[in-house]
Amino acid sequence: MKKQLTKLAFISALAVTTFLPTAHAADYVIDSKGAHASINFKVQHLGYSWLTGRFDKFSGSFSYDAKNIAASKIEVNIDTSSINSNHAERDKHLKSDDFLDISKFANAKFVSNSVTDKGDGKLAIAGTLTLHGVSKEIVIDAQTIGEGKDPWGGYRVGFSGTTNISLTDFAIKMNLGPASDNVQLSLHIEGIKQ
Amino acid sequence: MNNTNLNYGSVSIFFHWLSALTVFGLFALGFYMVDLTYYHPWYKTAPELHKSIGITFFLLMIFRLLWRSTQITPSHLASHTSLEQKAGKITHTLLLLLIFMVMITGYLISTADGRGIEVFELIMIPALGSMIENQEDIAGLIHQWLAYLLIALATLHALAALKHHFIDKDNTLNRIIGKRQKLESINEKTVN
Numbered sequence: 548m549k550k551q552l553t554k555l556a557f558i559s560a561l562a563v564t565t566f567l568p569t570a571h572a573a574d575y576v577i578d579s580k581g582a583h584a585s586i587n588f589k590v591q592h593l594g595y596s597w598l599t600g601r602f603d604k605f606s607g608s609f610s611y612d613a614k615n616i617a618a619s620k621i622e623v624n625i626d627t628s629s630i631n632s633n634h635a636e637r638d639k640h641l642k643s644d645d646f647l648d649i650s651k652f653a654n655a656k657f658v659s660n661s662v663t664d665k666g667d668g669k670l671a672i673a674g675t676l677t678l679h680g681v682s683k684e685i686v687i688d689a690q691t692i693g694e695g696k697d698p699w700g701g702y703r704v705g706f707s708g709t710t711n712i713s714l715t716d717f718a719i720k721m722n723l724g725p726a727s728d729n730v731q732l733s734l735h736i737e738g739i740k741q
Numbered sequence: 742m743n744n745t746n747l748n749y750g751s752v753s754i755f756f757h758w759l760s761a762l763t764v765f766g767l768f769a770l771g772f773y774m775v776d777l778t779y780y781h782p783w784y785k786t787a788p789e790l791h792k793s794i795g796i797t798f799f800l801l802m803i804f805r806l807l808w809r810s811t812q813i814t815p816s817h818l819a820s821h822t823s824l825e826q827k828a829g830k831i832t833h834t835l836l837l838l839l840i841f842m843v844m845i846t847g848y849l850i851s852t853a854d855g856r857g858i859e860v861f862e863l864i865m866i867p868a869l870g871s872m873i874e875n876q877e878d879i880a881g882l883i884h885q886w887l888a889y890l891l892i893a894l895a896t897l898h899a900l901a902a903l904k905h906h907f908i909d910k911d912n913t914l915n916r917i918i919g920k921r922q923k924l925e926s927i928n929e930k931t932v933n
Binding site: 633634635636638639642649721722723724 | 877
């Protein structure tokens with residue numbers, strides 16, 4: 548009986564903390580379903596040109612309130628097998644253990660630690676990127692694009708962000724030459740208010 | 742030129758050894774090319790060569806099968822046990838099957854994005870495009886493991902031939918290197 552009571556108390560506490568509406572920021576789900584979001588990368592080829600590609604599958608959510616930026620949070624999960632550089636042989640190579648090693652690391656993840664308002668709709672989103680099994684602190688320089696009601700009864704807000712990562716930092720061993728260690732990631736995110 | 746009941750004809754012998762050379766050559770090239778560094782002079786050329794030879798080999802194998810269908814198969818040597826006859830038959834069928842499966846999976850890797858395969862910069866083999874998700878990875882994995890299996894089986898096939906030649910001292914290997922056996926030798930063995 549006593550055991551059951553404690554169990555009940557625990558469940559109630561959990562329910563209250565989980566379902567209590569958070570006053571400060573609204574929750575959004577990234578519209579990957581409607582593909583109003585993309586995660587792209589850009590890397591130099593031999594130092595002579597840019598090669599671009601993207602991750603076709605990812606999901607995520609964030610909380611955001613324009614009046615209380617510091618309370619914002621974002622989490623994005625990327626299916627690494629969905630890398631697409633518009634070339635099957637290259638994508639196969641990118642998924643192999645020379646690069647992403649998707650058989651071991653099927654997911655990449657970004658979780659924010661802090662969001663700083665830089666004014667003028669600019670945000671600095673600091674957080675942990677886990678890629679190829681390596682977790683590293685990065686900062687995404689983001690920009691608010693717009694927010695408001697959509698024509699179908701929903702509410703949306705969108706951002707763009709960029710960051711740079713080094714392949715060696717994430718223990719990706721393939722050497723593409725000195726100009727190609729640095730990869731630019733750019734995210735275009737639209738969230739639908741929940 | 743034609744096969745007889747006793748011997749393989751020159752065309753069959755030619756196809757056999759050209760296939761052997763190509764299978765081992767393509768395997769070595771494939772094994773070598775996947776670990777080349779990005780700045781290696783062969784990084785781009787080796788896969789192009791591998792694909793060009795692979796497609797050409799496919800055509801060769803079609804001709805080989807067509808030729809085979811018009812030919813009689815020389816009968817088993819009398820010295821072969823029924824187990825050896827069965828094992829040999831299964832191995833030969835599996836080798837042919839594996840060769841085709843490795844070629845098809847190879848094609849499915851390179852054409853998964855709708856790009857065709859260029860053969861020696863001369864002709865373009867059209868792509869069927871992507872039929873399953875992550876086709877290049879799945880086809881790649883099958884291509885790799887079937888190639889290992891093919892090489893293992895081809896090695897077994899070669900070892901068996903050497904065993905017949907040096908241990909059993911029969912004509913199994915002689916027949917495929919073109920040393921024609923005469924009717925009498927067969928009769929002798931049959932009589933014994």
